Structure formats: structure tokens, C-alpha cells
Amino acid sequence: MKKLGFIVNPIAGMGGAVGLKGTDGEETLRKAIALGAKPIAPVRAKIFLSHLKKILGEVHLLAAAGKMGEEEAKEIRFECTTIGEAKDETSPNDTKKVAKMMVKEKMNLLVFCGGDGTARDIMDVIGLKLPVLGVPTGVKMHSAVFALNPEAAAYVAAKFLSSGLPLREAEVMDVDEEAFRQGRLSAKLYGYMLVPYEAEYIQGVKMPSFRSRSELRNQAAIAVYVIEKVLQPDVIYILGPGTTTRTIADLLDQKKTLLGVDLLLNKKIIAKDVNEKEILKHIEGRKAKIIVTPIGGQGFIFGRGNQQISPDVIRKVGVRNIIVISTRGKIENLKDLRVDTGDPQLDEELRGEIEVIVDYNQKVIMPVR
Amino acid sequence: MGEFRQARWSEPLIFSIGASGRKGYSFPSIKDTSKSALCEIPENLRRRRLPDLPEVSEVEVVKHFTRLSQMNFGVDNGLYPLGSCTMKYNPKMNDAIASLDEVRWIHPLQPEETLQGMLEVMYKLGLWLCEITGMHKFSLQPAAGANGEFTGILIIRAYHRIRGELEKRREIIVPDSAHGTNPASASMGGFEVVTVPSDESGCIDIEALKEAVSQRTAGLMLTNPNTLGIFEERIREIEEIIHDSGGLLYYDGANMNAILGKTRPGDMGFDIVHLNLHKTFSTPHGGGGPGAGPVGVKEHLKDFLPVPLVEYDGKKYYLNYDVPHSIGKVKGFYCNFDVLVRAFAYILTVGAEGLKSISEISVLNANYLASKISDIRGFEVPYGRGKPRKHEFVVSCSRLRSETGISAKNVAKRLLDYGVHAPTIYFPPIVDEALMIEPTESASIEELDEFVRAMEAISKEAYENPEKVLKAPHNTSVGPIDEVKASHPRTLCLSWRMYKRKFMKESVKP
Structure with missing residues (x-):
């Protein structure tokens, strides 16, 4: 059975709705909570999982413990193996730690729910070692590793795991949040991850079928x-x-x-x-x-x-x-x-x-x- | 709606049937003269061992191929709404005419005076095609649509070369809704390809076209109506932009079925036209076999056509090799005559009024289906909303996909279960989750309604029981295949020899 790694950054996206342009750094998170921010990532993570469940017959889900995936999976009764230890408060280090443990499990695909910050953390650990797909739940999403929405992510993941899709190197970007809050947008290119993409979108049937799209x-x-x-x-x-x-x-x-x-x-x-x-x-x-x-x-x-x-x-x-x-x-x-x-x-x-x-x-x- | 079920034989490959020494046909012994001819074949070109052919009896061959044909699907046993690759019904009478001894047994090296009938057919067919398209001279030589496109591109090349502008004119412009073969043909002719986008109405974006046009423009390749089934309303303006820049206009005749007797590429200002005889004039689809893609040009390009041209001097028909700037030959001998004679018979039997009503009915059928299908949950017909379509239309399943996970490909595969051949999918690329549908004039209202019911049923299934659609087809002779395995270089298998090498680990001797 195919193995799917699943990591949720539970706080991703919380800064957005309250106008903080990001949720990087502890202080920002506290500010966001004080301003009444509600978790977004867990909701979108569940949408992703329930869609995936509907369209993909069998998969071995490896979910990060606690709020980082396990809870979301359990809530919608998606069977999973738990990786790592559950924590009340999570930080970028937890994302990296659990990603590292998952690499050892030899997954076929790693799906993460988060924004550019989460993508960077994942990239630091995974690099180009295995395919990754982002479910967009963050505030900043300048990186090209994200699917359009959780439903689309489920579709691409299901397709990739069941019949395969080509991979491309997609940019991991992030903006300087401090500068962004002051009204300046300064995006930096951090690196690349391997992301499956839907070739059907771009394949004309009258094209010679053996022409390489790589x-x-x-x-x-x-x-x-x-x-x-x-x-x-x-x-x-x-x-x-x-x-x-x-x-x-x-x-x-x-x-x-x-x-x-x-x-x-x-x-x-x-x-x-x-x-x-x-x-x-x-x-x-x-x-x-x-x-x-x-x-x-x-x-x-x-x-x-x-x-x-x-x-x-x-x-x-x-x-x-x-x-x-x-x-x-x-x-x-x-x-x-x-x-x-x-x-x-x-x-x-x-x-x-x-x-x-x-x-x-x-x-x-x-x-x- | 009755359950559709396709024949399913677990038929082995012919190589696995039969036994050593079994045969269905005995060859006459080789006569001395041909033996000496064989001796003239150079040593390095001779086979060292016998070909690895199946050894089977006649009964085994007949059973094998009958079963395979029963597992097949074609225009003779079901609806074939293949947009852009039009497959209309091929009237049997045309096959009968193509099977006449006078057609079957002619030889291209026979003296002209013994081929007057054949030449007359070619000459008159050329004249009729000129009349239908508004061109001045046709060459029947190209063996297929893409071969015709290539011929057209070589004519564009030759035209600019004679005028000393070829060095400068390096670019062919194509819209993003063009047939995939257009950029391929232009590339093969040595040109660079510049793609221009379509606007919201589904027509060429005129501003983008203006940006693309320059002194480097050699020509524009266009289909009208385009692959969205929409008529380029600003064709006059497009024509002016291209001609003012010194480029030529090439008409891809793939969609001619929509406009027979209504308007003509020649009147729209096109300089070169190719026609896919199978799309409009009911000849069988070449599909790599014998086809025909005649090319017609306006007066100023006549001298560039391939040789020989068929001419008539008032007394006899003859082959004319004396064409001053001819691009040469694009195919051996003259044409695929057995295909052309079918088109000739078709035009002759339906007549001028018949051709007009063919277009009217095919346009009516397409619009009827478009309107019915766009009412079904999950489907829509994007671009130029509300505009009538011509011979074909493109449905987007993007809503269905985002709401149910069912893609255009899944819908196409599920249609097979309802006895409808899949439409063209994911083309043109500008439509998300595209299903390209062209019913042609061959489909009856009952057949169209059945198609609509199948689409309704699939939409319902997608929302209620998507698994059923995802795993389709169920009722066909072959189920879904593992696409990655089928196309991966390591497992791709195109011949018995490859199969033996890859899967039976047999070493293959040269």
C-alpha cells in the first residue's frame, strides 16, 4: 500500500484574518490569538482528508501526532499511524522533527497544510528527496508548491498515489513578514521541492503522445x-x-x-x-x-x-x-x-x-x- | 436506457496461437527469374534468419480477427462524437465504388492515355474543391491533413524565398486554440512558432495578434470556425493585419464541415487551404493509413504547388510536371486515389444542396447537444457564452471535478460504458477539463438524446457514487489500464519483439 505522510501546521493562517500578514514568530501568534484569530489549518486539513477518503480507495496515512495531523484524521475517522509525540504548542522545530521521522518511513508523498513558512521548514528537511504537496492554509502563499485548494490537493494526491503524475521542481518562496507588515513586499526564493502536477491540464490530445513533457x-x-x-x-x-x-x-x-x-x-x-x-x-x-x-x-x-x-x-x-x-x-x-x-x-x-x-x-x- | 455491453474475448496474441508448421496459405514456388532478382539484393540488406511470424491455420486467423473486430468500436456501431477529429459515417456506396476493379487494379506507372478516367476524377474533384473553398488550384497529393499542412508551410517558405524575404520571415503565428499539428508542421518547415492567446469570447485576441505580427511574420495558421466551434468574427481584420505585414494566411480545413456552401476560406482572404477529406467528405479516417489532405491555393501561389498537377487540355487529361516554382513532391506518385474516389462519389451523390444541408444539420446537432449538456449539473460550455456554436463545442467539467473529484477523463471513460465513444478530451488546452464534442450530421435525434441521457446519468453518478465513474469503464472489452506502466519507457511495449525482450527476457537476435 502507498504511504502518505501528513503534517499540519495548526497555527498557519491565523495571522491573516486579523490583518497580521503572517504568523511567523511566537509574539505574532500571541497577538493573533489576542485579536481573536481562530485556527484555519485544521479545518482545511479535514477538507483535504475527507476528499481524499472519498476518491482514493486505499492509502497508508502517516499523520504527525496530536494537532499536527493525528487529531484531524481521527475526527473524520481516517485510519492512520501516528508519528512523533503530541504537543500542546507547536513550533517550526516540531514540523522539522516530524518531517525527519517521516523521511525514514519511506513515504511516497508528503502532504503538508500550511503556508510559505511551513513550506520552508519542510524544504529544509526534505529538499528534493521526495515528492511534496502543499495544502494552502497559510497567510502568505507565494511558493509554487501549493495546490489551488484542499479539494484540488486531494485530487492531485489521489492521482499521484493511484496512477502517478509527473514531478516538477517548484519554487519555495517567502516574504519578509516584518517588511510586509510595514507595507513593503520583499519576496525571497529559498529553494525548490519536487511537486506532482496534473499533466492532463496541459496535454493536447493532438500532440504526439510520446513527446516528453518532462x-x-x-x-x-x-x-x-x-x-x-x-x-x-x-x-x-x-x-x-x-x-x-x-x-x-x-x-x-x-x-x-x-x-x-x-x-x-x-x-x-x-x-x-x-x-x-x-x-x-x-x-x-x-x-x-x-x-x-x-x-x-x-x-x-x-x-x-x-x-x-x-x-x-x-x-x-x-x-x-x-x-x-x-x-x-x-x-x-x-x-x-x-x-x-x-x-x-x-x-x-x-x-x-x-x-x-x-x-x-x-x-x-x-x-x- | 438499455445496458450496453461490449464483446469480451480473452483472446491471446496471435503469436501465442497455432503450432509449428501450421499454415493457412501455400505460396507458389519462386520462379527462376525472380530468384535471380533476389540475388541482386546486396548481402548486407538480406535477412540472416527467417522472420518470426505466427504459424496459424486459416480458421485460427479468421476466428482471431473476427473476435478482435467484435471487441472494436467504430462509426458503424455507435455514436462517435469525437470533436476536432471528426468521424462521420462513411456511406457504403462509396466503399463499393472504391472497390470497383477499375479503381483497384490501376497502376501509377500505366500510360496516361489508359488512365483518363482516373485523371478525370482527380481533375474534377480538384475543381469542385476549388469551388467549395474559393481557391484557384488544388493539389491532391498530400496523404493526410498534417501532410497537407506541411505542404502549405513549404509553399509559404518557397513564396518568401522567391521574394528574397525568407531570411527575415522566420515566424509562423498560431492561436492557442489551434490544432496541435499546426505548430508541429510549422516547426518541421523550419519556422519558429509564436502562439497567440484567445480572448474571453473564444476568438483570437486581436491586441496580442498585433503584438505578435512583425516583419518576421511568415504567415498565420488558422481554423475557422476554431476548435471551440466559434466563428472568428473579426476574420477580415485578422486578414488585413497579416497581409499588411507581408505574411500569408493558411486555413486549416479541419473544421470545413461547419461552413459548406455557407462561406469559403477563399472569400475570407486565406491564401492556402488544406482539407481533411475524412472530416468533411466522409472518407474513412486515415489514422496513419491511407488518407488525403488536398491543398488548394489562390492564383498567386499556383506555381508553388507540388508536381504533378492534373490538367485538361480540352481533349485529354494529363499530368503536368512543368510547374515553375514547385516545392516538388510531398508523397510518392499522385495521391491516395482510393480515398479521393470516395470523396468524389460523396460530393457527386449529395450534390451542392446536399453539402449545404450537411453543414446545417451538423451545426444544428452540435447546438442541440451543447444546449442540453450545459443544463446538466457540473457541465458548462465556456467562452463566448450564449454565442451559437458551429460544428462542435467544448464542455468544461471543471465544476464537476471540483465538486466531485470526477475529471473529464473519468467522464469520457464512463461514456464508453453507455456505448458512446469518448469525445476528445483536454483539447483545446485553453479549456479546463475539456470534453470536445462533435456529433456531425450522421447522428439522429434519438442518438443525440441517448447521449444526453448518458451524460445526465454520469453527472448523477459523479455526485452520488463517484467510485463507479472513477473505476470506469466496466462494460467494455478492455478495462482501465495502468497509464504509467503503459507509457513508461521501461514497460512501454509496442511490438511482440519488445514484449519478448522486456517480459520474457528473451535475447533478440538482429
Whole structure:
């Protein structure tokens, strides 16, 4: 029987309804409770489990003890094995601890209920070791590891466990809550987890059925296209973060940082993990272009996880010199691309339609909002 | 509604039937002359051992294939509402005509004067297709729709090359609702593909099209009505945008069944057209076998068509190889004649008025079904709400799925249990949980109503007993398969030889 790990962060989401923009840190939680916040995660966890029960015949559920999964499962009579010890108050360390214990159980999939903070904790332990799926219950959900809602999560989990689904590397993002509370949104890209995704959504039946949809091949095809037909000599390319942009460097036998912004000139990386100032210094008086891939589940091309590419940088480079690349799997789940550079006037200039390279010789026109 | 049940034989592979030495047919002995011909086959091309063929008697062969055919489903034994891949009923008379000795026994290397009848059929069919589409000259050579698309793309290439603009014009534009073969054909022709999105009404987003069009544009590939079954109302504007930029307009004739005698791609401004004869003119679906995808062009592209073209000089029909800028051949010899002769017979039997009413009835059938199905719980027909559809429409099961967990694929599989062939699913990709339905004019009102009842029953099951739908099909000759195993490179199995190597661990000699 397939094993499904299940971890609930019981406090995730509590800060949201009372306007705290997150529930990270003990003090915030106390504030939230004082403001009358009610637990959200357990309710959504139960919705997920009851849907799963309805559509998936057999599964061995490994639930984290107490409020972190066991109680939710018991309430709806979902049989489970308990992992770890129950506690009254939980912290990120408890999430990590129980995740570690679950890895040893050799699960087929780990489902967690929480937000970006929980995703980060899970990622710290799991990394790319096994497939993970998030049930969105948090305040901040910039990461691409979440299903649309608990019902959709149940569907994807059931499908993955019963007949299998392809996996893709999805971004784990988080915003600085302190800055967020003060009205500034500063999202950081923390890393990637392996997430099953529903290929049916993107599969046209008239496509040759054996064409590989694997992200890796798609990324390689995009990279080859960029190298063969896009890169020009003596132009500095500002490579945004992400595995799709990294593949370009990989195929040029160059090492690119995964989460940072690197500079490419004449097929060589000339500077790694650069900040805004360094970028401006390098491109001073030279021709430069930007290569970015949409970040997170929401399709931001600027302003999430790549703030180094600042409004100043974009203006110096010129809005016509932005090259957007994206795997099909990512683009076909997005209705539009978004920008949030922090400069409303620049955002306005960036809006409209933009070409996105999605495969070798294949581009898609996408609206930018 | 009567219970549907498909024949289910536990029929082994033909390789597992029979016994060594058994045979159903004795070949005549090889004559001396052919023996010497065999000797001319170079050593490295000769087989080293006999092919591993089944050894079976005639009775075993007949029983085996009869059983397999009984487990089959086709246009002759049930509703086949396959959107976009139209399968209409193939009248038996056309098969009879294609089986005439005069058709069956002709040889492509016969002298022209002994093939006048065949050439006349081809010539007249070409003229009729010109009249139906508003084009000026047709080539019947392409062997399938995608082959026709490829031919069209090569014509676009040749056109820009002659004008010295090919270096510059590198892009073919396709809407996101296009047939999957469109971008594939453009890629094969060496072009880059730029996909433009559809707007809420289900038509091309004109603003996005304007952004996509430039000096790099070689052409636009479009289906009208599109794959949502919606007519591109702003086709005139689209035509102007493309032609003003110096590009050509290519019409994918997949959806011609909706507009016969009503409007013509030529009148809409298209320069090149291909037709899938099986979709509109009732020839059997090629499906990798013999098919036909004739290509027609406007006057200014005539000189690019593949050779030979069939011409008439007032006295006799002949094959014309003298086409100045011809792209050459896209298929061996002239065409798949047995397919074309069926289309010829079809057009001749139904006549001009008949063609018109074919489109009228197929559009009526589609709208009848669309309206009935959109009333069923969990189903809706998104994009261009309230707009009439043409020959087909696309249902979204996204509500059904979020409320019950039952997906479009589950619905399609459950339909098989009700004796209806599954519609096309998850196409076009712009519709969530898509079921693409095209009843064609072949379906009677009784059959359509039965289809509606099946959809109602499935919706009810989805809400009350989803397990039943999830595990479908139950009544078919083959149950649900393990999709991952079926397509995983390690377990994928396409031939007996692969089967032996992978599952019987037999080493296979070359």
C-alpha cells in the first residue's frame, strides 16, 4: 500500500484574518490569538482528508501526532499511524522533527497544510528527496508548491498515489513578514521541492503522445534555443534566478547560482550572485539584456525573488531587452505574467503583451498585468 | 436506457496461437527469374534468419480477427462524437465504388492515355474543391491533413524565398486554440512558432495578434470556425493585419464541415487551404493509413504547388510536371486515389444542396447537444457564452471535478460504458477539463438524446457514487489500464519483439 505522510501546521493562517500578514514568530501568534484569530489549518486539513477518503480507495496515512495531523484524521475517522509525540504548542522545530521521522518511513508523498513558512521548514528537511504537496492554509502563499485548494490537493494526491503524475521542481518562496507588515513586499526564493502536477491540464490530445513533457528536457530545449539563436556577442545577459535560467549556464559548462542573479558575457559567467549596485556597475556603458523566468506560482517576472534586477537596472537595460523564458508546464498554469518592481510607472510600461520562449523555436504571447 | 455491453474475448496474441508448421496459405514456388532478382539484393540488406511470424491455420486467423473486430468500436456501431477529429459515417456506396476493379487494379506507372478516367476524377474533384473553398488550384497529393499542412508551410517558405524575404520571415503565428499539428508542421518547415492567446469570447485576441505580427511574420495558421466551434468574427481584420505585414494566411480545413456552401476560406482572404477529406467528405479516417489532405491555393501561389498537377487540355487529361516554382513532391506518385474516389462519389451523390444541408444539420446537432449538456449539473460550455456554436463545442467539467473529484477523463471513460465513444478530451488546452464534442450530421435525434441521457446519468453518478465513474469503464472489452506502466519507457511495449525482450527476457537476435 502507498504511504502518505501528513503534517499540519495548526497555527498557519491565523495571522491573516486579523490583518497580521503572517504568523511567523511566537509574539505574532500571541497577538493573533489576542485579536481573536481562530485556527484555519485544521479545518482545511479535514477538507483535504475527507476528499481524499472519498476518491482514493486505499492509502497508508502517516499523520504527525496530536494537532499536527493525528487529531484531524481521527475526527473524520481516517485510519492512520501516528508519528512523533503530541504537543500542546507547536513550533517550526516540531514540523522539522516530524518531517525527519517521516523521511525514514519511506513515504511516497508528503502532504503538508500550511503556508510559505511551513513550506520552508519542510524544504529544509526534505529538499528534493521526495515528492511534496502543499495544502494552502497559510497567510502568505507565494511558493509554487501549493495546490489551488484542499479539494484540488486531494485530487492531485489521489492521482499521484493511484496512477502517478509527473514531478516538477517548484519554487519555495517567502516574504519578509516584518517588511510586509510595514507595507513593503520583499519576496525571497529559498529553494525548490519536487511537486506532482496534473499533466492532463496541459496535454493536447493532438500532440504526439510520446513527446516528453518532462521539465528537464523542456528546459534543455529552451536553453539550446537561447544559446543558438538569442545570445549575441558582447552583450551582458543578466540571468535571473531559477532552474530554467540555470540550464542555459549548465549547457555552456558554466556554474550559475540557483537563487541568485548572475551575469553572462560571451557565454561565460562573469559575476555571480550580484546585487543591484554590482549589476549597474557591470552594465555601465554596455549593451545588456535581461533573461528571466516567471517565479513562484503567480507568474511574477519581476519583484519576487529577483529584486536585484531593480527598476534602475530594468530602465538601463530597456524594456525591449527583456527575454522571458519558461517551461510549458509552468506557463500553461498561468493566465498572465505579473510585475511588481516597486516603481509603479515602470510597472505600467512593462504591462501589455510579451513574448515568452517556451521551447526550441516556440514562443507564446502572454499578457503582463 | 438499455445496458450496453461490449464483446469480451480473452483472446491471446496471435503469436501465442497455432503450432509449428501450421499454415493457412501455400505460396507458389519462386520462379527462376525472380530468384535471380533476389540475388541482386546486396548481402548486407538480406535477412540472416527467417522472420518470426505466427504459424496459424486459416480458421485460427479468421476466428482471431473476427473476435478482435467484435471487441472494436467504430462509426458503424455507435455514436462517435469525437470533436476536432471528426468521424462521420462513411456511406457504403462509396466503399463499393472504391472497390470497383477499375479503381483497384490501376497502376501509377500505366500510360496516361489508359488512365483518363482516373485523371478525370482527380481533375474534377480538384475543381469542385476549388469551388467549395474559393481557391484557384488544388493539389491532391498530400496523404493526410498534417501532410497537407506541411505542404502549405513549404509553399509559404518557397513564396518568401522567391521574394528574397525568407531570411527575415522566420515566424509562423498560431492561436492557442489551434490544432496541435499546426505548430508541429510549422516547426518541421523550419519556422519558429509564436502562439497567440484567445480572448474571453473564444476568438483570437486581436491586441496580442498585433503584438505578435512583425516583419518576421511568415504567415498565420488558422481554423475557422476554431476548435471551440466559434466563428472568428473579426476574420477580415485578422486578414488585413497579416497581409499588411507581408505574411500569408493558411486555413486549416479541419473544421470545413461547419461552413459548406455557407462561406469559403477563399472569400475570407486565406491564401492556402488544406482539407481533411475524412472530416468533411466522409472518407474513412486515415489514422496513419491511407488518407488525403488536398491543398488548394489562390492564383498567386499556383506555381508553388507540388508536381504533378492534373490538367485538361480540352481533349485529354494529363499530368503536368512543368510547374515553375514547385516545392516538388510531398508523397510518392499522385495521391491516395482510393480515398479521393470516395470523396468524389460523396460530393457527386449529395450534390451542392446536399453539402449545404450537411453543414446545417451538423451545426444544428452540435447546438442541440451543447444546449442540453450545459443544463446538466457540473457541465458548462465556456467562452463566448450564449454565442451559437458551429460544428462542435467544448464542455468544461471543471465544476464537476471540483465538486466531485470526477475529471473529464473519468467522464469520457464512463461514456464508453453507455456505448458512446469518448469525445476528445483536454483539447483545446485553453479549456479546463475539456470534453470536445462533435456529433456531425450522421447522428439522429434519438442518438443525440441517448447521449444526453448518458451524460445526465454520469453527472448523477459523479455526485452520488463517484467510485463507479472513477473505476470506469466496466462494460467494455478492455478495462482501465495502468497509464504509467503503459507509457513508461521501461514497460512501454509496442511490438511482440519488445514484449519478448522486456517480459520474457528473451535475447533478440538482429
